[in-house]
Amino acid sequence: MSVEPEPVTLTIDGKEVTVPTGTLVIRAAEQLGIEIPRFCDHPFLDPVGACRQCYVEIEGQRKLFTACTTEVAAGMVVHTQNTSELAHEGQVANLEFLLINHPLDCPICDRGGECPLQDQTMAFGPGESRYIEPKRVYRKPIPLSPLVLLDRERCVLCARCTRFCDQISGDRFIEMFARGAGQQVAIAAGEDFRSPFSGNTIQICPVGALTASTYRFVARPFDVHVADGICGHCSAGCNVRVDVRRGEVVRVLARDNAEVNDAWICDKGRFAFRAADGPGRVTTPLIRERGLEPASFDEVLGRVAEWSRGARVAFLTGGRLADEDAFALSKLARVAFGTNDLDHRRAFHGGLAEELEAASALRVTYRDVERAGAILVVGLDAEQEVPILHLRIRKAARRGARVFVVHSRETRLSDVAEHLLCRPGQEGAVLERLIEGGAAGSDEERVARALRTAEGAVVLAGSLLAEHPLATDVALRLSRRLGAGFALVPRRAGDRGALRAGVHPALLPGGRRLAVASERAEVEAVWGELRSSEPGRNGREILEACARREIDVLFLVGVDPLRDVPDAALARRALENVPVKVVQSLELGELEPYADAFLPAAALHEREGHLTTWEGRSQRTRPVRAPAGLSRPDWEIFAGLAEAVGAPLGFGSVEELREEMEALLAPREVSERPTAWVGAGVPQWLDEVTLFTYPLLVDEGRLSEGASELKAALEEPAFVEVHPEDAERLHLADGGWARVRTGAGEATLPVRVSSRVAQGSVFVPFNQPGLEANRLLSGRFTAAATLEAVPGGGEGARGGEGIAGPEAKT
């Protein structure tokens, strides 16, 4: 976007370094490996110079300068504490000053042992304090939210936390109040720090002023085992560090990776870490005899192989498989069972866009988003679905990008973006108008022009686009027209990897089409001849076939169709009718009465593997502990099963498996085909409204099990969001109750009247306490609905307690 800044050369402690103009002295020193003590400076936040710790001497200047706010200049000669007595004295004096009001809390402080204030006092500070007067005291920790505790006595007023909220998340809940010795971080009375990024402030606080309720007094840095992992909660692919004490996960921290998550993770990634240690975890293989009884792996795999021999087999997976697992499954289904009935998807985009995403990687990256001149977000609520992408879009906006959102509901980008609200299913039509340039004088015309004239535009398409056939391809076509980058942004951590690996009825690894002989042949060269070249059934069709008893053995790998599939009734019918159900997962949950065999899988932090981000970046995750009990990584179970049916997959180690993956998953070119947009099939509305749903970040999902503090802080009970005009027409009042009816069922929910939602549509979250919204759906994430007010249900509507159990009728 901009021209590369001129390089300048300066001298620090006698060493020369050349850096771009505008670089801060503290960064230039880092490049030379010279450490200057600091508290307020953070590489991803704007400089403030609040703590005065980073004093350096600059030749020719009379006073000391703060290295974190001073930009380099050509020929500048800088002396840090290493070569300047003055700088050293200034730093010592400042540390003594900071410690005047700092309590002697180290023994009871969670930061003890990994505290920048402790460390820098030891390294750069005075040995003793001369201060003997009483220190300032405050009430010990005040909870800013159920997750974040503030101990004001310990605060060094560096403003990292408040700057994070200001500059990065945009959730301005905490502020600096007062001045002088009384200055403190504070939150408005009665407010909660309700930001899904709040945990980052804890991690960047250079002292123990902000601590996590989940980690309070739990461990010290020397008694945890740590490993570098990848967060498995969404497709953002945040780099994390997982801490385990005595075999139990006690903390998750962000690792810095400027290509992916900068230095941030969302609160779900940080605080939802107990699912694999919960009471529901099953770590022994089970087989149904009289009841579900423990058995050995060999025994269960043997029986499953016996049931599947010559039978009609299908595989459904969830979104949490690692890349290796997905690849092994893709091969298992096709080579060992000769079936193409396998699917990982909840949203069926189909078309060219999906094929492109399957074939290639890194066509649009976080960096591209960050540097884009304009960003068009379609059918995606980034904050709730892929939170770190949301932060990147905000970063781009701060750098001047124009951001537009086409969605049925206003997102938290609203302060930096312009929203074009439309009824669900209409996104394709809006995009089509953008392609044509928009009607004269309309918003669309303005947006189209902004997109066309921007340098480096990016189109980000979310799963809600899959609600309309071909809408995704229209988004792709729009991006082509604009010369913009295009990415399909899936929600779940394993989605992109599974698509790349071909856990898909029509696509083989690398997006090769099963039905196209030349593309199939490339896979057959590695896997041997495939028994069937007919595309199989997609996820929904698999369930329908199960319900009709056209499938004999259904494998459910890390998926619970009763909860995950947008048609609870169909899922139940399928489970009731398919003769054999094999569950492979961390837990049985609601599938317990159905499972005929259970194969325990290892959790993400218990195994080696890779996860692919929405960009297509495959990142390695390492185990921090051994698999619990007898559980095994999914791919090993698949390999065992293949062996049991007498068709070994041919890899005995992750290395061999990866070799084969690399052969088949190298990025490929996909031949361009025109995409068709027929404009037909746009639903016609009468008096009713369109209900749409997508999962919110913190919900009843199984990976958030046990995350009670996170849920207390951020989980909302189920609600229905209605536009004011619809509310008036339907006689619904904010805070009142509505009976929501669809073709699939009905539920009584508290009403939120809000112009955040597009007129003519109502939003219900997918899986909040009080409603599993898939009971209202029949195969799509949208449904025609009718709403009527339920009188007298008004009290306690927002409290959650008052929610009358959803009377779902099926």
Place this chain on the structure above:
Amino acid sequence: MSARREDRGTVSGGFGATLKGLATVFRQVFRADVTEEYPRRIQPPPPRSHIGRHRLNRHEDGLEKCIGCELCAFACPADAIWVVGADNDPEHPVSPGERYAKDYQINYLRCIMCGMCVEACPTRALTLTSAYEMSFLTREDAILTKDQLLEPPAPLGTAPGTEEG
């Protein structure tokens, strides 16, 4: 090194040294015996000696001095101490302040009695006693829990292997 080798080589030097050694042995024969008949007769160790098992102390009001800070565990070169901190219930605090030790164990199969933990303790909660009898019949017995460490040690002569033990 080389000088000594030469020493040994001379006849007079070697013989003189032998005589000196024999004299030492001879004198020792007439000295009083310092061997103690432990465990048949047990001498009390000198007062204020810190040669034995740890003890967790209490404040005068009965609250535990230990705040569960884990500094002792951090200092321990033998990784013998296990501490789990927790939040005090303000109504029924276990120790003064916010934090207390929910669990505290010392493994005497590991402890080398170096006393580093005592030095690290910021609250003087942890001290050494003179209960030096460290014999146990099982591994479990050798790991003392917080309840045991809060109590004074059993009198000498009661450990396994002694007459009463």
